[in-house]
Each structure stands twice: as C-alpha cells, then as structure tokens.
Amino acid sequence: xxxxxxxxxxxxxxQEKANTWTSRMSKKKWGDRIPHIENRDGGEQWIIxxxxxxxxxxxxxxxxxxxxxxxxxxxxxxxxxxxxGRMEYMDQDGIDCQVMYPNVTSPxxxxxxxxxxxxxxxxxxxxxxxxxxxxxxxxxxxxIALTVxxxxxxxRTVAEVKRNAKNxxxxxxxxxxxxxxxxxxxxxxxxxxxxxxxxxxxxxxxxHGSGDAPQxxxxxxxPGMEHRRASASVAATGFTMHxxxxxxxxxxxxxxxxxxxxxxxxxxxxxxxxxxxESCDYAWEKGRLWNHGLPNRPxxxxxxxxxxxxxxxxxxxxxxxxxxGVDRIMWETDFPHPTAxxxxxxxxxAKALKGVxxxxxxxxxxxxxxxxxxxx
Amino acid sequence: xxxxxxxxxxxxxxxxxPDLWTERLSKQKWGDRAPHVARQPxxxxxxxxxxxxxxxxxxxxxxxxxxxxxxxxxxxxxxPKAAHDxxxxxxxxxxxxxxxxxxxxxxxxxxxxVLSMIEDPELELACVQAYNDxxxxxxxxxxxxxxxxxxxxxxxxxxxxxxxERSVGKxxxxxxxxxxxxRINAAAPHxxxxxxxxxxxxxxxxxxxxxxxxxxxxxxxxxxxxxxxPAVGKGFDLVRQPTSTGxxxxxxxxxxxxxxxxxxxxxxxxxxxxxxxxLLEVADHEWERICMRGDEPFEMPTKPTDIYYRQCSxxxxxxxxxxxxxxxxxVNNILWASEFPLETSxxxxxxxxxxxxxxxxxxxxxxxILSGNTAKLYKIAV
Numbered sequence: 001x002x003x004x005x006x007x008x009x010x011x012x013x014x015q016e017k018a019n020t021w022t023s024r025m026s027k028k029k030w031g032d033r034i035p036h037i038e039n040r041d042g043g044e045q046w047i048i049x050x051x052x053x054x055x056x057x058x059x060x061x062x063x064x065x066x067x068x069x070x071x072x073x074x075x076x077x078x079x080x081x082x083x084x085g086r087m088e089y090m091d092q093d094g095i096d097c098q099v100m101y102p103n104v105t106s107p108x109x110x111x112x113x114x115x116x117x118x119x120x121x122x123x124x125x126x127x128x129x130x131x132x133x134x135x136x137x138x139x140x141x142x143x144i145a146l147t148v149x150x151x152x153x154x155x156r157t158v159a160e161v162k163r164n165a166k167n168x169x170x171x172x173x174x175x176x177x178x179x180x181x182x183x184x185x186x187x188x189x190x191x192x193x194x195x196x197x198x199x200x201x202x203x204x205x206x207x208h209g210s211g212d213a214p215q216x217x218x219x220x221x222x223p224g225m226e227h228r229r230a231s232a233s234v235a236a237t238g239f240t241m242h243x244x245x246x247x248x249x250x251x252x253x254x255x256x257x258x259x260x261x262x263x264x265x266x267x268x269x270x271x272x273x274x275x276x277x278e279s280c281d282y283a284w285e286k287g288r289l290w291n292h293g294l295p296n297r298p299x300x301x302x303x304x305x306x307x308x309x310x311x312x313x314x315x316x317x318x319x320x321x322x323x324x325g326v327d328r329i330m331w332e333t334d335f336p337h338p339t340a341x342x343x344x345x346x347x348x349x350a351k352a353l354k355g356v357x358x359x360x361x362x363x364x365x366x367x368x369x370x371x372x373x374x375x376x
Numbered sequence: 377x378x379x380x381x382x383x384x385x386x387x388x389x390x391x392x393x394p395d396l397w398t399e400r401l402s403k404q405k406w407g408d409r410a411p412h413v414a415r416q417p418x419x420x421x422x423x424x425x426x427x428x429x430x431x432x433x434x435x436x437x438x439x440x441x442x443x444x445x446x447x448x449x450x451x452x453x454x455x456p457k458a459a460h461d462x463x464x465x466x467x468x469x470x471x472x473x474x475x476x477x478x479x480x481x482x483x484x485x486x487x488x489x490v491l492s493m494i495e496d497p498e499l500e501l502a503c504v505q506a507y508n509d510x511x512x513x514x515x516x517x518x519x520x521x522x523x524x525x526x527x528x529x530x531x532x533x534x535x536x537x538x539x540x541e542r543s544v545g546k547x548x549x550x551x552x553x554x555x556x557x558x559r560i561n562a563a564a565p566h567x568x569x570x571x572x573x574x575x576x577x578x579x580x581x582x583x584x585x586x587x588x589x590x591x592x593x594x595x596x597x598x599x600x601x602x603x604x605x606p607a608v609g610k611g612f613d614l615v616r617q618p619t620s621t622g623x624x625x626x627x628x629x630x631x632x633x634x635x636x637x638x639x640x641x642x643x644x645x646x647x648x649x650x651x652x653x654x655l656l657e658v659a660d661h662e663w664e665r666i667c668m669r670g671d672e673p674f675e676m677p678t679k680p681t682d683i684y685y686r687q688c689s690x691x692x693x694x695x696x697x698x699x700x701x702x703x704x705x706x707v708n709n710i711l712w713a714s715e716f717p718l719e720t721s722x723x724x725x726x727x728x729x730x731x732x733x734x735x736x737x738x739x740x741x742x743x744x745i746l747s748g749n750t751a752k753l754y755k756i757a758v
Binding site: 065066067177179180185187188216217218219220221222223225226227228229230231232233235236237239240241243244245247248251252253269270271272274275276278279280282283284286287288289291292293294312313314315316319320323339 | 444445446556566568569593595596597598599601602603604605607608610611612614615616618619620622623624626627629630631632648650651653654655657658659661662663665666667669670674675676680694695696697698700701704719720
C-alpha cells in the first residue's frame with residue numbers, strides 16, 4: 001500500500017470496548033473478576049479483578065469541553081473504541097495509520113502486571129486479541145498493533161510476544177519501572193530472552209510516556225489545589241520520568257548487547273533530547289565508561305537504535321531537530337488523550353513544519369515510522 | 377581574570393569535616409546522634425546521622441580531584457585538601473580561573489536534605505545551626521571569593537524564619553532547601569502550602585535568593601541497579617539527577633508561590649539547561665490549553681514563563697545546546713557553574729570549556745551568564 005496522506009501517527013490510543021474481556025475470558029473460571037463495566041459511585045466504570053478503577057474511558061480530546069473523562073458509555077464517540085469510526089477521524093486529520101497503545105490496560109500496558117499469573121495472562125491475551133481482531137484485523141494498512149506482554153515469568157513474557165508477532169503485531173509496549181514492580185531491573189540478564197525475541201521477530205520495544213510509573217516518581221500537587229492549575233502542572237511535567245528510562249537502557253548496556261534492537265519513546269516529546277545526548281556523552285567521557293562495559297558512545301547508540309516522537313512542540317522542530325537527528329524523530333497525535341492535537345492537527349503542523357525542507361518533513365511525518373516499525 | 381572574562385561559579389560544594397557536629401553539638405545531650413563519621417565493615421568511612429548510616433553516599437564527594445576524576449575517596453584522610461580546606465580551594469580556583477564560588481553543602485545533603493530527614497526538630501535545628509555557623513567561620517570569613525548560603529530546618533516554619541534572620545544577619549547570602557521537604561520529614565508541610573509564606577516573605581525582606589539543588593528529592597529518580605558497575609552507576613547518577621529537576625521547576629511554576637511573592641528569587645541549581653526550552657514551551661502550552669479555558673476569572677492568569685523570567689534562575693556547566701537556545705531560556709536566567717569538586721565538575725578545564733562552548737556568543741551575553749547574573753543575585757562585587 002502507499003501512504004497517500006504521508007502521515008503516520010505513532011502514538012494513539014485504543015479505548016477497550018465494553019466486551020473486550022467478557023467476550024474472551026471464561027466466566028466459569030474467573031466469574032466477576034473479569035474486567036467489566038458497572039454503574040457505581042455516580043457513573044459507569046471499569047471493575048477489574050473485583051476492584052473499581054474509577055475510570056470508564058480516557059478521551060477528553062473528543063468531549064465537548066476537552067476536559068471530561070466520560071462516565072457514561074453512550075456519551076463516548078464511536079471513533080474512540082471502534083476501528084471504523086476511528087478511520088473517519090483519521091481521514092479528517094489526514095492520517096494514514098496509527099500505532100495503537102492501550103487505555104484501560106494502562107497507557108504503557110502495566111494494568112494487569114502483578115495480578116495472579118493465570119488471571120494476568122488471560123486478561124493480557126484478551127487485550128492483545130482485541131487489537132489483532134478488531135483493529136489491525138479490520139484494516140492492517142491503517143492500524144499498527146503493539147503487544148502488551150505477560151510479566152509473571154520470562155517464559156510467559158516471551159510466549160505472548162511470539163504469539164502476537166505471528167498475528168502481525170509490530171512491537172511490544174513495556175512498563176518503565178519493572179524494578180518497582182517486583183520484577184528485575186531492565187539491566188538484568190533476566191530480560192535477555194525478551195530482547196532476543198524482539199530482535200528475532202523484527203519488533204520494536206517501546207515505553208509509553210511515564211511508563212506507568214509509580215506516583216513516587218512525580219511530585220504530588222498540593223492537596224486541594226485548583227483543578228486546572230493542578231492538571232496543567234501534571235501535564236507539563238510528565239516528561240521527566242521517561243528520559244531516565246532511556247538513560248537507564250543506554251547505561252545498562254542493553255543496546256550495546258543487542259545491535260539490532262530498536263527502541264521507541266512514545267508520548268514524551270523531543271525537546272529534552274539535547275540534554276540526554278550531551279549529558280550521557282559527558283558522563284561516558286568523564287567516567288571513561290568504555291573501560292567499564294559500555295563500548296559505544298551513548299549518542300551513537302541513540303542514533304542507531306532509538307526513535308522519539310513530537311506532537312505539539314515547535315522550537316525543537318524549528319531550531320534544533322538536526323542535533324537530535326532528523327532520522328530519529330517521528331510524529332504522533334496522542335488521540336484521544338488530553339494533550340491530543342485533534343481537532344487542531346493542521347494548525348499545529350503548519351506552525352511546527354513551517355520552513356522545514358520537504359525531505360525532513362517526510363522523514364519525520366512517515367518515512368522514519370515505516371523504518372522503525374518495519375512497515376511496507 | 378586571566379582569560380578575558382570573569383567566572384563566578386553559582387554552584388560548588390564544601391565538604392563538612394568529620395568533627396563539624398561533634399565539636400559543636402552537646403555531647404552530653406546528643407551523644408552519638410550528632411552526625412559523625414564511622415568506619416564500616418570493609419574499611420570505608422560513612423557518615424552516621426542520628427544513628428543511621430548514610431550508606432549510599434561517600435564520606436567525601438571529591439571525585440573531580442581524583443586521578444581519574446571519577447572516584448570518591450573511601451576515607452576522610454584520603455580527601456584532597458582543595459575539597460575541604462578554604463586556602464587550598466582558593467588555589468584550585470586560581471588554577472581554574474574561577475573568581476568566586478557560591479557554596480552548597482555535601483554531607484548535609486546537596487540541598488540540605490540529609491539534615492532535613494532528622495525527625496527530632498531540636499536535633500535538626502542544632503545540626504543546621506552548627507553547619508551555618510561553621511560555614512561562615514571557616515569559609516565565609518577568610519575570603520570574599522566564597523559566597524555562603526545557609527540551611528534552614530524544615531520541621532518548623534517559625535524556626536526556619538528565625539534561622540534565616542540569624543544566619544543572614546551574620547553574613548549568609550542565600551538559603552538552600554530541599555525541593556520536596558514533605559517527602560522526607562513528616563513534620564514538613566507541602567512546599568506550596570501557604571503556611572511556608574513567611575519563609576518566602578522573609579527571603580524577600582532580606583533580599584536573598586532561595587535555592588533548590590537537583591537530586592534533593594531522591595524518589596523522583598530512577599534507581600541505580602545494583603548490577604551496575606560503580607563507574608557506570610555514577611555516570612547514570614550524574615545524568616538522572618538533573619533530569620528530575622524538570623519536575624521540580626515545572627511544578628514550581630504552577631505552584632502559586634511565584635505569583636504570591638513576585639520579588640523573591642529562586643535558584644534551581646545543578647539541573648542543567650539543555651531541556652529547559654522544552655519545559656518552558658510545554659508549561660506555556662498546557663497553561664494556555666488548560667488554564668485559559670473555562671469560566672473567568674481564571675485560576676491562574678499569569679503565564680508560567682512570566683514567572684520564570686521574572687524570578688527563576690537555572691545553572692549550566694558543560695552544555696552547548698542550551699546556550700544556543702539562550703534567547704528562550706533567558707540570558708538573565710542562566711548562571712554558569714563548575715560543580716567543584718563533584719565528578720561532573722568542569723575543573724580544571726573551566727576556562728577551556730567556556731571558551732569552546734561560548735564561541736560566537738556576544739561578550740555582553742556571555743558575561744551575564746558567566747558572572748553578571750550571579751553577582752547581581754548574591755550582591756558580589758565585581
């Protein structure tokens with residue numbers, strides 16, 4: 001297929017449908033523990049493993065006030081949770097295809113991690129099958145599926161990644177802080193079979209946004225702080241965890257050991273990359289870290305292995321994209337989350353890409369994504 | 377000023393000697409609870425504060441002076457003098473072309489956070505006062521080239537205000553605080569709670585800046601794996617700490633503190649500037665998209681960057697891209713620092729580094745970043 005719009009959105013979200021798990025898991029085996037929607041505490045919400053989540057859907061960008069997280073399913077536009085409706089939004093925005101991250105399963109896929117292993121596995125499989133059957137399967141040219149792994153053992157992790165690779169998934173979305181979730185640190189050789197599987201199946205490894213980090217990695221707003229002020233302060237500082245995950249991978253030697261591993265940073269913006277590249281190189285040189293198991297310069301590793309996404313920033317694209325590397329930058333909309341470009345996508349792009357040579361625009365808007373995700 | 381420009385480093389560290397607190401705190405009253413140095417199994421020395429061994433920090437942070445510029449001493453007696461002796465420090469500064477240093481602590485925590493963790497308010501205050509007195513006597517008096525900054529207790533706001541008054545009266549020129557005291561001391565309120573207002577008001581009245589040094593809110597940081605080689609762990613640490621400063625500055629801009637105290641100056645030290653243009657853009661974007669909608673009057677009518685340009689300073693040392701973006705980050709908001717004697721320090725190549733990184737930057741702008749802004753903030757005669 002071609003890419004008539006010349007735009008690939010590398011970070012968008014599936015809202016899991018109401019029957020995602022009830023239609024795929026054994027009622028006899030799991031009963032009411034199966035994730036389902038109930039009307040509780042003033043509105044509909046997901047009940048998972050018997051626990052209320054307080055959330056039904058994350059799609060404020062398409063709600064009339066851009067702020068509401070709906071608590072009534074009938075208020076949610078179809079394009080949030082169904083492929084057909086989504087393609088209408090994509091056509092309006094001139095987008096060829098979208099890389100899909102979860103909502104209820106948590107944006108970086110951590111929702112079921114740590115639950116009873118068999119239960120986790122059934123829930124995760126159902127989510128991955130939803131992607132295969134109802135998104136990628138509906139139109140493989142317009143939806144790119146990423147696998148949420150099972151975490152209870154490395155054998156199960158690898159098995160689920162392999163199963164979905166056969167079903168056409170293009171990557172794996174990982175939590176950012178396994179070491180804070182009773183799992184080994186990403187520097188631990190425990191994960192080697194996963195990295196090997198990802199490389200063999202020509203997938204990408206991705207961490208999304210905060211990587212489902214624990215609250216401790218962000219400062220808490222002052223209790224009782226005004227709502228909009230608090231929301232804006234949280235949104236403006238969400239980027240500070242992710243760079244540490246990327247730095248950790250660079251210093252853990254994972255990218256040195258797997259020269260064919262591709263790593264994608266989703267929903268993080270790109271303006272912090274100059275810091276990451278300059279400071280990692282500085283530390284590498286100061287500490288002569290090539291003598292300590294890190295043979296490659298960190299900025300070289302980044303430029304060989306990693307991709308980052310921009311959505312609403314202007315100055316990084318306008319003023320210092322070449323320092324980050326035009327070959328490493330992709331584009332995303334974050335639809336339908338709070339910071340999504342929709343419905344102002346054209347406006348944002350006109351500003352961001354003003355004066356940028358066509359060749360650079362094409363790389364960032366779709367060509368790099370084709371390479372990163374091994375698309376045709 | 378051999379190099380043709382003045383260099384005032386806005387962020388360097390003194391090293392507290394092992395007898396600082398044992399000499400100044402009542403042995404009878406505090407006994408072994410006073411911070412002191414003790415030999416650990418294996419032979420290395422560590423600080424012991426209120427009975428707790430500070431196992432993760434070296435007894436003295438002086439990597440810049442080590443043979444490979446990346447190794448801290450195992451024992452106090454191995455620590456090079458330029459790290460802890462003011463007369464030797466002045467020689468090291470001369471060697472590096474640095475005219476003056478603004479001083480931050482080490483064993484007390486880079487931002488005083490080790491002392492802030494002491495649960496007993498009386499002991500916390502006694503330790504803070506001992507540090508403040510020691511710093512003035514040992515470093516503040518011998519040379520105008522050292523700019524002393526006091527610590528404050530975080531468990532009592534009344535005591536903090538009194539300590540600011542006392543210390544500044546004796547000669548301190550700034551206040552250093554941990555960025556998230558409520559996370560490390562159960563008695564400390566959230567820093568944006570208006571109960572802290574007397575501290576900001578006092579800083580305005582005394583006309584001194586308040587400083588937060590990066591790394592003082594430990595759990596914002598990604599853990600260093602135990603499997604990391606020590607040098608790699610140190611490399612990771614020096615990159616991860618400034619990264620977490622984005623959280624501290626970003627939250628501060630929306631906190632309301634700057635709006636209530638527009639004349640108080642805040643310094644966010646050791647955070648770097650390479651990511652700062654990004655934070656400022658994101659902060660204004662979210663403010664415009666979230667805070668400037670809905671019913672008027674708006675909760676936050678002031679733009680985050682207006683607060684930043686008016687009353688915040690950030691520090692830079694080895695970076696180049698941030699300097700290129702100085703028009704966005706603010707030529708008046710950037711302070712050069714050497715971070716002596718930590719592993720990231722530009723010492724002994726500060727002049728060389730500056731000459732390379734400031735190529736093509738007009739001398740007027742260069743001089744503000746290298747010395748003028750810091751001189752103005754701390755009233756240093758140039």
